[in-house]
Amino acid sequence: YHLLLCKLREDVTTAVPEYVITVFFTGFHRWKCLHQARGGTGGTDVVIVKNGRRICGTGGCLANAPLHQNKSYFEFKIQSTGIWGIGVATQKANLNQIPLGRDVHSLVMRNDGALYYNNEEKNRLPANSLPQEGDVVGITYDHVELNVYLNGKNMHCPASGIRGTVYPVVYVDDSAILDCQFSEFYHTPPPGFEKILFEQQIF
Helix, strand or coil: CCCCCCCCCCCCCCCCCCEEEEEEEECCCCEEEEECCCCCCCCCCCCEECCCCCEEEEEEEECCCCCCCCCCEEEEEEEEECEEEEEEECCEEECCCCCCCCCCCCCEEEEECCECCCCCCEECCCHHCCCCCCCCEEEEEEEEEEEECCCCCECCCEEEEHHHHHHHHEEEECCCEEEEECCCCCCCCCCCCCCCEEEEEEE
């Protein structure tokens, strides 16, 4: 296993050129991670293994590619239950504080099936449809709504509110282990949705 441990850092702002050509392309996705501090003591780290596909330990991670396209789809497989959450977040999200969904910088579904944004429950999965070990949770995002799919089935519990450039986000604690799928999905994406495309600017 290759471990990837790093701290989230802000991108350096540069002058915007007069003309920008934007090209989307597919590629391998990785995670930026930030260890979680408990009471300022440092705590334990989130750990990324399996070539950037498995998240365990304690803390939150942002994917390295934002959701620029109109309709994006990605999946997580629950390998071990515990405390976890998945969804989308901006680079301003405080990955030190879990659960996410406490402010305007993250919109997530938590392990109890509740979808949270800005510390408000926006929706909830049916009580008999909570993700269990071995289940695959699909996420769609179209820059307005986030929707949840459980083992390929639409849970019909949309949530919205987050604004700006967002990234896939995941957090884990209490022995939770999640595997991410950014391609070669377990289930076919809903019509119109596809895997995340990288953006490259050519000046």
